[in-house]
Amino acid sequence: MRASQEDFENATNQVKLLKKDPGNEVKLKLYALYKQATEGPCNVPKPGVLDFINKAKWDAWNALGSLPKETARHNYVDLVSSLSASSESSIQVTPAADRKQPGSDALVVTSQDGITTITLNRPDKKNALTTQMYHDIMLALEAASKDDSAITVLTGNGDYYCSGNDLTNFTDIPPGGVEEKARSGAVLLRDFVDRFIDFPKPLVAVVNGPAVGISVTILGLFDIVYATDRATFHTPFSHLGQSPEGCSSYTFPKIMGPSKATEMLVFGKKLTAREACTQGLVTEVFPDSTFQKEVWVRLKAYSKLPPNAMRISKQVIRNTEKEKLHAINAEESNILRERWLSDECMNAVVSFLSKKAKL
Numbered sequence: 001m002r003a004s005q006e007d008f009e010n011a012t013n014q015v016k017l018l019k020k021d022p023g024n025e026v027k028l029k030l031y032a033l034y035k036q037a038t039e040g041p042c043n044v045p046k047p048g049v050l051d052f053i054n055k056a057k058w059d060a061w062n063a064l065g066s067l068p069k070e071t072a073r074h075n076y077v078d079l080v081s082s083l084s085a086s087s088e089s090s091i092q093v094t095p096a097a098d099r100k101q102p103g104s105d106a107l108v109v110t111s112q113d114g115i116t117t118i119t120l121n122r123p124d125k126k127n128a129l130t131t132q133m134y135h136d137i138m139l140a141l142e143a144a145s146k147d148d149s150a151i152t153v154l155t156g157n158g159d160y161y162c163s164g165n166d167l168t169n170f171t172d173i174p175p176g177g178v179e180e181k182a183r184s185g186a187v188l189l190r191d192f193v194d195r196f197i198d199f200p201k202p203l204v205a206v207v208n209g210p211a212v213g214i215s216v217t218i219l220g221l222f223d224i225v226y227a228t229d230r231a232t233f234h235t236p237f238s239h240l241g242q243s244p245e246g247c248s249s250y251t252f253p254k255i256m257g258p259s260k261a262t263e264m265l266v267f268g269k270k271l272t273a274r275e276a277c278t279q280g281l282v283t284e285v286f287p288d289s290t291f292q293k294e295v296w297v298r299l300k301a302y303s304k305l306p307p308n309a310m311r312i313s314k315q316v317i318r319n320t321e322k323e324k325l326h327a328i329n330a331e332e333s334n335i336l337r338e339r340w341l342s343d344e345c346m347n348a349v350v351s352f353l354s355k356k357a358k359l
């Protein structure tokens with residue numbers, strides 16, 4: 001028996017009463033059938049490749065081809081009645097403008113005992129780096145380079161050190177489109193990494209938990225890396241259709257040899273803290289239970305050493321490579337700009353986002 005218009009309207013109301021989220025795949029199917037039943041075959045332009053949610057919806061609708069309206073209506077009613085009446089749906093797209101924007105509290109900067117500490121403070125998002133945070137970290141480094149502290153520390157709040165680039169950064173497309181987005185992303189990346197290359201004082205990473213992506217690659221530009229034994233080091237660039245940054249294409253082979261660097265940067269092998277220490281990426285590993293205490297006692301003692309001597313010694317160690325590092329950074333940023341426009345990268349980002357999206 002075909003579903004009547006009344007059955008269809010009842011089903012559309014029933015959807016609103018579902019208590020359990022039926023999942024993105026079902027929600028896309030419901031959306032597509034609804035559009036087909038009410039408007040017929042897909043008749044709107046395909047959204048831009050990085051307009052992930054609307055593109056997924058468009059794809060689902062378009063996939064129904066010339067399915068007759070009546071059949072779509074019938075299939076919609078069938079699908080709704082097969083979903084548990086005790087579920088609840090949340091078929092909504094949260095507009096970008098309505099999403100909670102990270103405030104300046106996503107980064108906390110403190111200065112004490114001769115140490116300036118920059119803390120990533122988005123523990124609920126595993127300290128993923130928003131565009132604003134890249135800018136704020138650059139400002140914090142600029143200020144730290146001029147303040148009277150002897151040592152600068154980067155660390156994270158919560159169970160993660162940092163989960164790398166916030167993948168939702170990819171959804172904020174400017175009027176110039178995806179090319180413009182990729183271009184400005186590459187400029188931001190290059191500026192960001194340049195600040196680490198040029199940082200004049202001893203720079204210490206206090207890796208309080210797992211580290212992913214760019215938070216790992218820039219470790220090659222730090223002077224000291226202390227890690228809890230709970231930390232892991234993961235650069236899943238190939239999985240994301242991306243390529244190495246943070247000068248890691250140069251620093252990692254230099255630190256650990258080309259073959260171990262390839263395992264990390266090309267195959268995305270995740271290292272434990274002890275493996276990373278054996279391979280020279282980490283300076284020292286501490287038991288998680290005493291990590292904070294031991295590290296800060298150590299750093300406070302170092303911070304009492306003559307600051308000018310430490311700064312000059314750091315520069316003697318690092319300066320010979322600066323020019324090369326800037327050239328590598330520029331090249332890596334350029335390559336990434338192209339990677340961000342690739343299908344491989346877009347599909348990987350869509351896949352991550354669609355797991356969290358409210359469709």
Ligand SMILES: CCCCC/C=C/C(=O)SCCNC(=O)CCNC(=O)[C@H](O)C(C)(C)COP(=O)(O)OP(=O)(O)OC[C@H]1O[C@@H](n2cnc3c(N)ncnc32)[C@H](O)[C@@H]1OP(=O)(O)O
Nearest residue numbers: 124125126128163164165166167168185188189213214356
């Ligand atoms: C302009 C400069 C560009 C520089 C280029 C940089 C490249 C990179 O850094 S590539 C690396 C990018 N990062 C990732 O691919 C990591 C993605 N995240 C994950 O794989 C996982 O979230 C995890 C392994 C880091 C943690 O997994 P789990 O313990 O299961 O926790 P959840 O997944 O539930 O995470 C909690 C919450 O945080 C959100 N989140 C975590 N990482 C990111 C991220 N990188 N981008 C955006 N959001 C992230 C996650 O989605 C959860 O959010 P809600 O669902 O809203 O609670």
